[in-house]
Amino acid sequence: EDQVTQSPEALRLQEGESSSLNCSYTVSGLRGLFWYRQDPGKGPEFLFTLYSAGEEKEKERLKATLTKKESFLHITAPKPEDSATYLCAVQADNQGGKLIFGQGTELSVKP
Amino acid sequence: NAGVTQTPKFQVLKTGQSMTLQCAQDMNHEYMSWYRQDPGMGLRLIHYSVGAGITDQGEVPNGYNVSRSTTEDFPLRLLSAAPSQTSVYFCASSYSKQGQQPQHFGDGTRLSIL
Numbered sequence: 001e002d003q004v005t006q007s008p009e010a011l012r013l014q015e016g017e018s019s020s021l022n023c024s025y026t027v028s029g030l031r032g033l034f035w036y037r038q039d040p041g042k043g044p045e046f047l048f049t050l051y052s053a054g055e056e057k058e059k060e061r062l063k064a065t066l067t068k069k070e071s072f073l074h075i076t077a078p079k080p081e082d083s084a085t086y087l088c089a090v091q092a093d094n095q096g097g098k099l100i101f102g103q104g105t106e107l108s109v110k111p
Numbered sequence: 112n113a114g115v116t117q118t119p120k121f122q123v124l125k126t127g128q129s130m131t132l133q134c135a136q137d138m139n140h141e142y143m144s145w146y147r148q149d150p151g152m153g154l155r156l157i158h159y160s161v162g163a164g165i166t167d168q169g170e171v172p173n174g175y176n177v178s179r180s181t182t183e184d185f186p187l188r189l190l191s192a193a194p195s196q197t198s199v200y201f202c203a204s205s206y207s208k209q210g211q212q213p214q215h216f217g218d219g220t221r222l223s224i225l
Contacts (some may be wrong), residue, residue: 090209
């Protein structure tokens with residue numbers, strides 16, 4: 001069964017304290033792995049797509065990496081405005097556009 | 112730059128009532144989908160559509176109907192509301208029905224069933 005697990009469930013950081021969020025996945029064949037940011041009361045906002053092991057993508061203080069079993073979202077020198085829930089989702093081969101989501105990591109960055 | 116628009120933003124229903132959640136996108140996307148988001152459960156796929164006139168079931172379809180008469184609109188119907196359908200509902204769209212393209216989400220409808 002295709003499955004996505006994110007850890008930790010919640011992460012509290014001080015401003016400037018770098019850390020990583022984990023997304024472990026089990027899928028028959030990976031078509032793509034997606035990272036989203038979700039602010040309270042809003043819909044998920046797309047951040048990155050990763051397609052194959054070894055691929056990396058960066059945007060401001062965020063860097064996403066991918067292996068054959070997991071993805072990491074590295075946050076370098078975070079700021080309070082990075083506080084949000086970060087969602088990971090996978091698309092499997094032969095499943096069209098269907099996304100399988102993890103439960104998310106709630107990130108809080110204190111000044 | 113409307114993107115994906117969902118209405119209403121909030122709704123309270125009584126058990127047994129029916130209602131339609133509206134979703135419209137202005138990006139000419141082929142693929143549209145409905146998810147529900149519950150605490151500790153993540154986003155779960157209810158129904159999806161790969162184009163006008165074509166719909167299919169997702170992971171949790173029971174109690175919901177959809178139709179896609181135009182490319183732009185993808186309404187979700189609750190036939191007879193139950194307290195278990197209290198949730199936040201998100202509509203999403205994507206350029207490609209084949210996947211590999213990101214899905215763009217609306218800001219959700221928060222639904223309470225009493």
